[in-house]
Amino acid sequence: MSSSFSTGHPPHPEARRGSRGAYRLVRTPPDRTAPPVLDAAQRAVVDHRSGPLLVLAGPGTGKTTTLVESVAARIARGADPERILVLTFSRRAAVDLRDRMALRIGAARAPQATTFHSYSYALVRAHQDSGLFVEPLRLLSGPEQDVTVRELLAGQPELERLGLTHVRWPDELRACLTTRGFADEVRAVLARSRELGLAPDALDAFARRIGRPDWRAAAAFLAEYLDVLDLQGVIDYAELVHRAVLLARRPEVAADLAARYDAVYVDEYQDTDPAQVRLLHALAGGGRTLVALGDPDQSIYTFRGADVNGILGFPEAFPRRDGGPAPVQVLRTNRRSGARLLAATRLITQRMPLPRLPADKVRAHREPAAARDGGRAEVYTYPTPGTELDNIADILRRAHLEDGLPWREMAVLVRAGARSLPTLRRALTAAGVPVDIDGDDLPLRHEPAVAPLLTALRAVARAEAPGRSEAARGGEEREPRERDAVERVPEDREPGERDLEEPAPGSPELAEPPAPDSADLAELPASDSADPAEPSAPDSTDPAAQPRWLDTETALTLLASPLAGMDAADLRRLGRALREEERAGGNMVPPPSDELLTRALAEPERLAVHDPAYARGAQRLGALLRTARERLANGGTAEEALWDLWNGTPWPGRLERAA
Template identity: 75%
Template sequence: MILSPPPAPAASAATGYRLLRTPPEPVRPPVLDADQRAVVEHRDGPLLVLAGPGTGKTTTLVESVLARVRAGTAPDRVLVLTFGRRAAVDLRDRMAARGLAGLHASTFHSFCYALIREEQSPEDFAEPVRLLSGPEQDLLVRELLAGQPALEREGLGRVRWPADLRAALTTRGFADEVRAVLARTRELGLGPDALAAFAARIGRPDWTAAAAFLDEYLEVTELGGMVDYAELVHRAVLLARRPEVHERLQRRYDAVYVDEFQDTDPAQLRLLRALAGQGRTLVAFGDPDQSVYAFRGADVNGILGFPEYFPRRDGGPAPVRVLRASRRARAGLLAATRQIAARMPLPRLPAAAVRAHRAPTALAPGGTVAVRTYPTPGAEVESVADTLRRAHLEDGLPWHDMAVLTRSTAALAPLRRALTSAGVPIDLPPSTCLLYTSPSPRDRQKSRMP
């Protein structure tokens, strides 16, 4: 029998070009240090890994999962959770590059949504739960607040806001405060009755009204088949605590890995205790010095109390490992950041682990830190653009080795104009590009002109 080679891809009749598949580049296994290998070799029980920026925590997580799968665990029996959507996508890409197909890596909210859908009855499954976005929840809260004065005048309203707050019911700031109270209440696992009892005990009539508003809000969202992010995790925790669901989840997963553990809130911590408590295998990676999402409900006590929250099967506290080699920051920058971090206490963690975490080793020498102040925001962005341009033209530093960090996206527009005017190429992530901006009053007036 004669084997002929497969035919070449046919060229397009219109263009004359043909598409060729680009072979994937081979991925070389990373070289792990002793601290990373100790984490990779962990097989049973809880483990907390303290890892600062650039210490290779995500690489260690991927290699730990790979080692577990190669030791005989099926990929679908390992659950990997992380905080943000982009981090979950990056984790899946890196695991796929290492040959980990079929692994479940997702955000907490994605996992909770899948769990709720899985446990719905056949009648309810036909109508999927709709997850409210932040702007949608804000609009719903503001509409409910705006309608309460009229309901109260007719004697139909259940919410009795204090007199000094009624004038603020229609303001955006008050709606944001109410949203925060609703989210924190559900993250703590409280319902309207528990919040009302707590408000009565400490004498807070505003919280008593918030408890009644929470009851009304939950009723409206339930009737509309809607759920917000805090309520999503709360419902998943209640499901995971049911004996039959709890047993199924424990049979389904042999190990749970968590990235960016310092960003978890109390509800997510309760979910993990339901999934991987009782001494089961839970490997959490995080850095308490990077806990910056308290405004979203993140609680640094989750990582500080990990050894007690997730004890071993014998009842002892969970062990703590530290990744001490910093591959990203040079020695000068690392020393400056450690001086700042040393002022923040880390109670409840083993003292030896805290000392090791606060004294990482920089693998690259050099590096400087400069603090500059400017009289105006315009002078600041012009100086940033000039510094980058000089670094490229005079020092030969490639553009892709430079980065600019801003405190918020509001600073991106003037910074982008200054960099473009100076001839500095920019590369913005899609998430920071606004698709729509509100027109100014002058633009509105022009649009009304004939």
């Protein structure tokens, strides 16, 4: 047996060595950030070696910086990064912490930073019973949980009629079983029960003791709901942390967790719920090192189960090894706000009691020192919401134009984002104020990149809904309000000319329709109800009476969206060209441009003869809608149609280039 080898050059051509046009990969080490200058209170936290510690830190006091520096100092003293765990409330906060620790310490030496739910899921997966679950447990999203609860509630009357249900809802609630509001309340009760560690029988006993038949029904429903989740191999967020707590109480798992970490850090501790506090007892109870940072004055997530009593009771809940309460440290210097603004906030926070914490620590927390002077707090009242929005836009514009304040240094906070942000964005944009909405505050269906796709999907889904073809052959009847609106439009109006009350294309009302759920796509109405007084079959010679599956408002919304990318000038030029085409065909009184644009988009072959300089966007959009309609007509799913729409846009290429 023999072998041979050659040290010569390979037969395929090789790039010339040292050629001036050759590329060479160079590993660039990340820039390490210099350690920040810490004050005495921050240094006391960084120098903390062992045992529990509560850090009260208001906004702008350097809470995250202190946490990162404490972790860096612990690793510099010889601690193993894998034996340090950093937990926080949100995914965004976890990503920010990971990035900052990687810059400060180095990515290879940065400890694990994750959310409570992510850590709980990893723990449940690691100890999942393979005999009960063949596939890994899947985490149920919020909308999926909502659908599951609503479906179970909707089936209760039928199961009760057949005598197959164990849930007995009070008579006064039976009419509410199919409503969304009642489903939301039931879902909240289920989540709070698991966060408090209540099993269905414990909730039933509590409801029996206080005489609440509705809660007894909720307890029985909770048992049925948990059985359904187990059969489906899924788990919701509240049940996820609850099961992680149950796992952590097993002797073998508790011993493993106790020996796994030398130090546990918790950011935004005021946002924890009782289940997460119980998990922390398993991870770092018994006097082990647990550093919790938070601000009880910022506990605003009660609707998600957060309990401010967690931070108020921390010194007693996590005592030292000698049995004494955990020490409390206060970050006292605010580097973000001016002295006047701090004084204004102090007037509000002083009215909020903070029991169970040392009085001197509360006083120091409520009276931070300002690192700079200045700041201004003013209160305005307005007679109407519209006047309020106009004045907000005026204040921002004056600050930018007269005071020279950059746009990036301004912010507008709202109470209810889903209801207020669309209106606020429309008002600010109309006033010339650039707007960038935080992604966490905007529902996915309202995202600028998502809303047009959902609008297009809803349009083609309605067009291909069962029974639509029969309605189209008989002529598509429009709602009276829409029909009257079309008839009232002046004949010479251009696409950009609208009434004051009518939203312009691309405005939030049009660009952000509600997302179609699975029920919408599966059970869309076959056709709108027709007026018996109207003729069932329109005159085939009248172009305006031809069946059309796309309404005017949706068409204009899509044309102004990124799917077509047409501006007002392009819309006006294309509208005029379509009107000229109508006149050339013998119709001396053509319909309004908006109506012609809608017809052309529904029948994209009509756009082929027009100049791509102004019609390219409409041509591309028409082809996209036709492709999606054909997909649904051939038995495709809504997901496949949505994928066709996505692939037909330039966005996939942009993301690929950016990556």
